[in-house]
Amino acid sequence: MNAHRPHPMMPVSNHDEISEQLAIVDMKAFLGLKIEPCQRLLLEKKVKPNFEAKKGEPARNHQELRKEMEKETSYQAWLTMNSVAQDMMWDAVGTCVDRQIEDLNKKAKIKNPKGSLTTNPGFEVPNYISARDIHRMPGNYHGTYGSEDVRQGALFDRGAVVYQMGRNGGYMNDIRGHTIVSHCFSRWSDIKPLKILDMGCTVGHSTLAIASYFPQAQTFAIDVGEGMLRYAHARAERLNIPVHFSQQNAEETNFPDNEFDLITSSAVLHETSGKALPKIFDECMRILKPGGVMSHLEVPSRMDDMDTWGRIRGDYEIQYNYEPFWKGALTADFHSLAEKSGFKEVTVGFQDATPKAVRGNKNFGGPSKGVHRSWLMISGVK
Amino acid sequence: MSYASSGQKKEEKVWIPKGKPSPFHDGPRNDQLFAMVMALTVEVAILRDRLDTHERVSEEKGGFSGKDIEEYNTDNESLGYRSELRKRIYHKVFRVLREEAALMESNSKEEYDDFMESYEKD
Structure with missing residues (x-):
């Protein structure tokens, strides 16, 4: 079974x-x-x-x-x-x-971990996350029920399998992570990051897929939920992929300037807000090394391409699936925002979804093949 | 106590998502009714799956226990079969919700208008 x-x-x-x-x-x-x-x-x-x-x-x-x-x-x-x-x-x-x-909770206690977990007891969850339980998930991304608790991570990990109905890489739910790397390999075929940050990592579905291509790199991941991150850390250790998790806001992290070669996020931007989005791009600019790459994955739907029913359907996501920034993200001018933050070589386009990234692939830049077959990629260079 | 319920906690917390409730504009009663019908439908589907496991185990072993049922290895063929059984249940239980659209597609305006008239009277 x-x-x-x-x-x-x-x-x-x-x-x-x-x-x-x-x-x-x-x-x-x-x-x-x-x-x-x-x-x-x-x-x-x-x-x-x-x-x-x-x-x-x-x-x-x-x-x-x-x-x-x-x-x-x-x-x-x-x-x-x-x-x-x-x-x-x-x-x-x-x-x-x-x-x-x-x-x-007991299984989440890891002896001699290869990665690490840093929680922040005074952490303030951004209002755009805490205002409603996103996706109607009771307890949301940040609910934590004690100092050893992993409930929301376990709920999200198992729930994502059911929610995505097998379309995002089955029980590992990692197609988006592979797709982010596929996008990087498509644009920069010899990219070899030594320090990676994944923003809004939840249980690390995409983080571990990304880290698996760059075993020489140190991988960091941040999210807002203590319980979620505790589960993510245990999951990564059990899968033998070292990741340094910490509880942080992507708008303002505690990483030093010029720290990372690659910063990623996976369907995270549409869970933020119109005010937070430019701050997140500014923060990527600050903590990337010169020549470093920012590569964000987003839902492939764009409001301009939708018919009346598609727009009414989108309103459902906002009103009843508690996705308050759905419309904002689907209409955002990611290209201008990234350039405003100082990024060069900015592209915004569709990357084919894949369970395995190949260097030098040509699977970027065509029309969207639809939900779960393509993802919107926003990328640029510092 | 059966194997199906042996792992359940006695008191289960009702988790409710934080947000705006009730899509129906005439109050929560219809929402609650739908929620109950849908929950009941899933319960029937679970029972039907369990029965299918019983039948398969019985056929394979000629006599079985609750433990046999719990440990039955559901292969892809039986998962597909069960998915088809569930589709039938959903078609049956929610058939009424597709009537209006089916009439629209039939392109018979009289039939459609008759239907809407009777529908609106209810």
């Missing part, structure tokens, strides 16, 4: 817990593939024509049509089912984690 358990920190699921998790994966797929298209049809065939007939002109923006959709029972049901399915997912994984939390 637990053959798909790539490291000892991954919570063990029993017969019924696995059935419950898989049933929720299938339910989320069913909602996406069978119920969501009904909403698009409702919009195009009923709500739009009715709006135009009533007002005598097309809607000025998607919000006007969303307000009309909100009166439709079918749309209300879809909204509810999507958010309930998400809550059920975290509940299913949470029940499994809570059943074995004492054991997991």
Whole structure:
């Protein structure tokens, strides 16, 4: 039953817990593939024509049509089912984690670690994280329940497998990490960083993938959650990849100037804010060595390319999946922001998702192949 | 106590995400109803999986215990089979939510208008 358990920190699921998790994966797929298209049809065939007939002109923006959709029972049901399915997912994984939390906390104590963990008891979690439980995950990225606790890390690690429905590298969830390196290899085929920083690392899904390509390098990783980082540290040690984790805000770290050769982040920028984003780029500029590379991965959707339903769907993420900076990130001018922070050779474009990065690949710069098949990469040189 | 429940804590905390609740505009009742129906559906799916394991273990061993069920090695073939069983359940339970769109796609305006009229009366 637990053959798909790539490291000892991954919570063990029993017969019924696995059935419950898989049933929720299938339910989320069913909602996406069978119920969501009904909403698009409702919009195009009923709500739009009715709006135009009533007002005598097309809607000025998607919000006007969303307000009309909100009166439709079918749309209300879809909204509810999507958010309930998400809550059920975290509940299913949470029940499994809570059943074995004492054991997991014990397993997280590592003797003679190769990497390290530095927590900060006075750490102030940024408001853009703490205002809501992002992705409806109870306890959020930063919840910590005692000085030995790893609950949110275990919840996020196991939950990500269910949430991504196997599309991000199965139980290791590391395709985004490989894709970041693939992007670097595509732009700078002989890149050999000796000091790497991964920002917003959570449990280290991408961090470890990135570190695995550069065994000669020292890898550092930061995040806002103590429990999350404690789990990340134990997970990395159990997988025998040394990483130095610390609890820090990416807007203002305690690293010295000119420290890193490569700074990365993996679907982190859209969890920040309009004020934080330029500060994070400025901080990358400060702590990178001259000639060092910044390489951020983001969701491949861009607001400009979306039809009315896509925009209404995006509003769901903001309103009900608690992604307050979704629209901001999907409309942000990353290119100008990076140049404003002083970066040279800035590119913003799509990199093919891959489970293995190859030096000199040509998989960057084409059109987006869609969610989980491409990722938006924002990169530049100090 | 069965193997299915032996590892569960007696009192389980109800974790609630911090944020804005209730997409329905007429109050939380409909949301709660949907949540209960969906939870029930997953419970049925879990039971159906468990029963499938029973059947497979029984067939393979000709007699089994709860421990046999818990330790049954679910292979890819049976995982695929179970996924199909679940799809059927979801189609059945949530069929009503696709009726309106199905009528729109059928392009029969009269049929659609009749349906909407009766729907709105309810």
